[in-house]
Amino acid sequence: MIFRPTSKDLKLIAWGIGRVILGVGLIMAIPLTVAIASTEWNTVLDFLVGMTACFTFWLITENTCKVDRDLTWFHGLVVASLGWLVAMGFGALPHFLSGHFKSYLDACFDLMSGYTTTGLILIQDLDHASNGLNMWRHLLTYAGGQGIIVIALTFLFAGSAGAFKIYASEGKEEKLLPNVIRTARAIWMISLTYLVIGSTFLFMFLMKDGMAAGRGFLHSVWLFMGAWSTGGFAPMNLNLLYYHSFAIEIITLVIFVIGSFNFALHYAVWTGKRSEIVKNIEVRSFTITMMITTFMLSIGFSKFGVYNSLTEFFRKGFYNLASGHTTTGNSTVYATSFYKEFGFIAMWAIILAMAIGASACSTGGGFKGLRMGIFTKSLWGDIKGLVSPESAVVREKIHHVKDIWIDESLLKGTMLVLISYMVIYGVGGLLGIMYGYSPSVSFFDAVSAGSNTGLSAGLTTPLMPSLLKVYYIFMMWAGRLEFMSVFALFGLGIAIVRGRKVGALR
Amino acid sequence: MRKAAALVLLSTLFLLALAGTLSASVAFTPGERVPITDLIENMKKFDGKVVTIQGQVVGDGMVRGAFAWVTVDDDPFSNKSVEEGGALVGMSNISMSVWAPSPDVEPIRYYGGYKNQGDTVRVTGVFHRACPEHGGDTDIHATSFAVLRPGHGIVHSIQYPKLIAVILLSAVIALLWYALKVRRKSAA
Secondary structure, three states: OOEEOOHHHHHHHHHHHHHHHHHHHHHOHHHHHHHHHOOOHHHHHHHHHHHHHHHHHHHHHHHHHOOOOOOOHHHHHHHHHHHHHHHHHHHHHHHHHOOOOOOHHHHHHHHHHHHOOOOOOOOOOHHHOOHHHHHHHHHHHHHHHHOHHHHHHHHOOOOOOOHHHHHHHOOOOOOOOOOHHHHHHHHHHHHHHHHHHHHHHHHHHHHHOOOOHHHHHHHHHHHHHHHHOOOOOOOOOOHHHHOOOHHHHHHHHHHHHHHOOOHHHHHHHHOOOOOHHHHOHHHHHHHHHHHHHHHHHHHHHHHHOOOOOHHHHHHHHHHHHHHHHOOOOOOOOOOOHHHHOOHHHHHHHHHHHHHHOOOOOOOOOOOOHHHHHHHHHHHHHHHHHHHOOOOOOOOOEEEEOEEEEOOHHHHHHHHHHHHHHHHHHHHHHHHHHHOOOOHHHHHHHHHHHHOOOOOOOOOOOOOOOHHHHHHHHHHHHHHHHOOHHHHHHHHHHHHHHHOOEEOOOO | OHHHHHHHHHHHHHHHHHHHHHHHHOOOOOOOEOOHHHHHHOHHHHOOOEEEEEEEEEEEEEEEOOEEEEEEEOOHHHOOOHHHOOOOOOOOOOEEEEEEEHHHHOOOOOOEOOOEEOOEEEEEEEEEEEEOOOOOEEEEEEEEEEEEEOOEEOOOOOOHHHHHHHHHHHHHHHHHHHHHHHHHHHHO
16 A cells, blocks of 8 residues: 655655755855856856855755654655755756856756766857856766765764665665765765875876966866766866877876776775775676777777777777766767767767766766676576576675675666666667657767766757757666666655555655 | 750759759868868868868967967857857857967967957868877867957956845845744754
8 A cells, every 4th residue: 555645754855855955055165166266256146046045945944844753765765866856956056047058957957967977068158168167067076976965964964864765865875884974974085085186187287288277277176076976077168179188088087987986896995905906896897898898999990990090099989988988978079970980880889888887886877887797697697507407506696895695686676777777778769769860879878868978979969859858867867866766756756646545654 | 846845954954963063072172261060070071181260269278399289169159158148059169179380379369268258260271080190189280370350358247136136045044044043942
C-alpha cells in the first residue's frame, strides 16, 4: 500500500532544500568578490539579487517548515533530487540577469550543465562575459563536482543523523571516514589541495605562453576547476583550443584524469595504500576501455587522414578521447570537427568512451568503471560456470579498496543503473534524429549530456528545440544523481496523488 | 517544330546548370574575404588556401617570441557585444586563431571582453585545417595583418531595477530574520 506523505514529511523536505539553497547563496559570495575586485558593478548586482533571493527562500523554509524530526532515507533521496532542481532555478538568476541568455530555460540549462559537471553551454557571446560570471560558471562546476549536497553537509547539516541519507542520495555511496560529515570535509580537503597545486602549474605555463598576470591567474583557477571537476568549462569560446599550448593540454589532461578517479581511491592513496592504484577495479577498467577506444580512434584517424603525426594524434585525438572518457568535455577542436574531421569510427570511439565514463564516487558521469567491472566480471563468471562441472560453484570478486564478492543484489543494482543510462542515451539520440539531426551527431550530444561529459558535435546551441533542451536538462540531472533519487522523486509524486492513507514516510 | 523547341529548352537548361557549376567552383578566389563560419564548415575546401578574415580581436594577445596568437571573432557580437546591448542572435561566438608576427599585433589597443569592444582587424593568411607546425590546431598563419578600426571601452550604466530588487529582498530578509528570532525565542 502506498502511503500519502504527511504535511510534516513535506515540510521536512522543504526545510532540507532550504538548507541546500542557503549553501548556493553562500557560495555566490565568491563570484561576488571577484566582480567587486574587477569593478563589474552590474555583475555585482546580479549576484546580490541571486544571494538575497536564496537567503529569502531559506528564511521562509526556516520559519515555516522546521519540524522536530530527522530525515529518513526517502526524505534524503527527495531532498537530493528536488534540491538540485531548486538550486538550478536559484543559481540561474545571475546567469539570466547577465543578459547572455536568450531565455530562463537557457540559463537553467547552463546551470544544470555546471552543477552536474557536464559542460554543454547555451551562453551567447561568452568572449565578452564578465569575470564574475565566469567565476560563477567555473565555481559551480567545481562545487557541483564535489556535490552540492556535500557542500551543504560540510557546513550546514553538521550533527544531523539524516546527513548520510542525503549524502548517499547524491550518487556517492562511499564513506571515506566513519562520520559522513568528516567524509564530506575530506572530499573538500582533497579537492582544495589539488586546486592549489594544479592552478599554480597552470599559472606558470600561462605566463610562459604570453598571458598577462591578472588574466593568467583567473584563467588558471578556472581551467583547473573545469578540468578537476570534469566539467570542461573554459572562459573562452574556443575552449582549450584558445591557448595553443601543449603544456596546458598536458596539465589539464593530468588534472581531469586524476579528478575522474574515485574519492575512495584518492583517500586510500593519501593514507598510504599506494598499491590500490594497481589493484583497483576502476583503474583497471578505465585502462582497458581507454586502450580499446584509443585503438578504434587510431583506425578512424588512419582512414580519414586529417591528423597524421603522433603529436596531432595525441593533441587532437587522444586528448579529446580522454576528455570524453573521463566525462570532462575540454576540447581542442571545433564542435563540427568531430563529424567532419574525425570520421565515423573515431567519432563513435568517443561516443563509446563517453557512455562508459569515469569512476563511481568521483566528479565524473557515465556507466562508471566500477559497474563496467562488475558487469564484465559477472559475465566472465557466467562463462566460467558454463564450462565448469555442474557441481562447481563459480563466484567472482572485484577489488575496490577491499575485496567485494559479486552477488545477485549487487548485480541487480548495477544492471538497473546500466539499463537506465542506456534508455536515456537512446531516447536522447532518437529525439535528436526526430528533429532532423544526423544520427551520429544526435547520439554524440545525447550521450555527452547523459554521461555528463560536455563535448558537442554541434547540436547543442541556443537554437536547438526547447523540448531537447528540457530533455537534456533531465538527462544531465538524472545521470548525475544516478537515477535512484530521481525514482524517489517520482515515487513522492505518486504517493501524493495516489496514496490512500496518511502515514509517515519510511 | 516541337523537337526544335525541346532542343532549345534542354540546351538552355544545360547551359544554366553548367554556369551554376562553374560559378560554384570559382566561388572562392585566393585572398578573398571569407566568413569564419565558412572556414569552419568547409575546412577541407579552404585547407592550405590564402584567405582573408575580418573581425574583432578578443581575449588576449599571447606573444611567443617573434610571433603571437590572437583570436578573431566575426559573429554579430563582434559589431555590438551583448555588453553593449547587442541582440542575442542565438549563437555562440565564431572564432578563429591567428598566428601573426609579433610586431603586427603590437598596434592592437583593445582586446574584446566584458569591458572592451576589441579592435577590428583584417587578416590575410594561409588557412590550416590541421596545422602541422602547431600540433594539428586549426589556424591562419597571417601574411598581412591590419587594424582597421580601433575598439573602445564599454560604459556599463548601473541597472537600477536590479538595485531596487536587492533593496526590497534585503528588507524581506530582515523581516524574516526577525520573525525567526522571535520564533526561536518563544520556542526556547
